Amino acid sequence: xxxxxxxxxxxxxxxxxxxxxxxxxxxxxxxxxxxxxxxxxxxxxxxxxxxxxxxxxxxxxxxxxxxxxxxxxxxxxxxxxxxxxxxxxxxxxxxxxxxxxxxxxxxxxxxxxxxxxxxxxxxxxxxxxxxxxxxxxxxxxxxxxxxxxxxxxxxxxxxxxxxxxxxxxxxxxxxxxxxxxxxxxxxxxxxxxxxxxxxxxxxxxxxxxxxxxxxxxxxxxxxxxxxxxxxxxxxxxxxxxxxxxxxxxxxxxxxxxxxxxxxxxxxxxxxxxxxxxxxxxxxxxxxxxxxxxxxxxxxxxxxxxxxxxxxxxxxxxxxxxxxxxxxxxxxxxxxxxxxxxxxxxxxxxxxxxxxxxxxxxxxxxxx
Numbered sequence: 001x002x003x004x005x006x007x008x009x010x011x012x013x014x015x016x017x018x019x020x021x022x023x024x025x026x027x028x029x030x031x032x033x034x035x036x037x038x039x040x041x042x043x044x045x046x047x048x049x050x051x052x053x054x055x056x057x058x059x060x061x062x063x064x065x066x067x068x069x070x071x072x073x074x075x076x077x078x079x080x081x082x083x084x085x086x087x088x089x090x091x092x093x094x095x096x097x098x099x100x101x102x103x104x105x106x107x108x109x110x111x112x113x114x115x116x117x118x119x120x121x122x123x124x125x126x127x128x129x130x131x132x133x134x135x136x137x138x139x140x141x142x143x144x145x146x147x148x149x150x151x152x153x154x155x156x157x158x159x160x161x162x163x164x165x166x167x168x169x170x171x172x173x174x175x176x177x178x179x180x181x182x183x184x185x186x187x188x189x190x191x192x193x194x195x196x197x198x199x200x201x202x203x204x205x206x207x208x209x210x211x212x213x214x215x216x217x218x219x220x221x222x223x224x225x226x227x228x229x230x231x232x233x234x235x236x237x238x239x240x241x242x243x244x245x246x247x248x249x250x251x252x253x254x255x256x257x258x259x260x261x262x263x264x265x266x267x268x269x270x271x272x273x274x275x276x277x278x279x280x281x282x283x284x285x286x287x288x289x290x291x292x293x294x295x296x297x298x299x300x301x302x303x304x305x306x307x308x309x310x311x312x313x314x315x316x317x318x319x320x321x322x323x324x325x326x327x328x329x330x331x332x333x334x335x336x337x338x339x340x341x342x343x344x345x346x347x348x349x350x351x352x353x354x355x356x357x358x359x360x361x362x363x364x365x366x367x
């Protein structure tokens with residue numbers, strides 16, 4: 001048994017701490033999906049970039065999530081239109097759907113299944129389906145071994161750490177300097193003090209999800225850290241599902257990897273207020289619930305080899321934090337549990353903002 005996420009590649013050695021960080025045009029704090037996206041965009045524009053992470057690249061939620069790529073916000077599409085309006089919600093959905101295509105390239109998309117866990121949720125699924133179709137997005141009703149709900153063919157799954165590894169290799173080749181195990185201890189516009197020395201720069205982009213309020217105290221009142229837990233099994237030699245599956249309002253989710261292993265997560269509601277924490281320790285309450293889903297509902301008795309937890313951040317709404325909080329200091333994070341796609345768009349948008357280009361994504365988030 002290991003507490004490492006199933007996505008970790010023990011053979012991959014990142015850049016490590018390296019020499020003391022040097023000054024740069026832009027310093028990116030946090031090297032998960034959004035931070036790497038910002039570094040990539042800046043490197044492609046021939047900017048002098050240094051990126052730091054307190055741990056390993058993709059060592060936080062970016063490398064410890066469910067591996068889902070889902071279009072839209074953290075709210076179901078019909079609910080998002082009520083909050084944001086049809087046009088704005090539709091543009092956000094379209095941009096995230098396009099971003100999924102960029103991430104997976106020509107690889108076929110597996111699709112996602114939203115499965116109802118109750119009659120009330122079944123009605124919500126119907127409203128969700130009608131909302132997507134009315135806006136011109138593809139979706140269809142689904143009845144199968146996983147249950148009843150809707151199929152969204154534009155969604156898919158991916159291996160988050162492999163994606164981070166490819167991006168890391170690309171930006172290093174492009175001249176970016178990345179430093180793992182380098183903690184930011186003080187951040188202000190144009191300056192990042194680390195435990196390995198100061199970094200002076202023109203601009204700072206903080207791209208942190210789970211501990212956003214701790215790293216940027218100004219945002220502590222706008223985001224809350226929550227623990228999410230998962231497990232993964234040894235290979236199961238039957239097809240359980242071929243898609244990303246989530247049910248009970250997204251409180252339970254799972255997929256089957258190409259090698260047959262099952263990854264399964266959720267039940268953050270089983271902890272109540274105890275889930276609002278920065279701790280990444282697993283708990284018996286949640287892990288027992290995950291076991292019951294695995295063995296009871298899915299009928300899988302394969303041994304569990306991975307049990308892990310990660311910290312993400314939530315806002316009070318359905319949109320993340322992504323903005324310049326003062327000249328020379330921009331921040332993104334608090335993706336409400338859906339950072340795999342939205343986080344990358346946010347990282348790219350803050351890089352584009354620094355480069356002087358107008359960001360339609362930032363316009364959409366700002367309303």
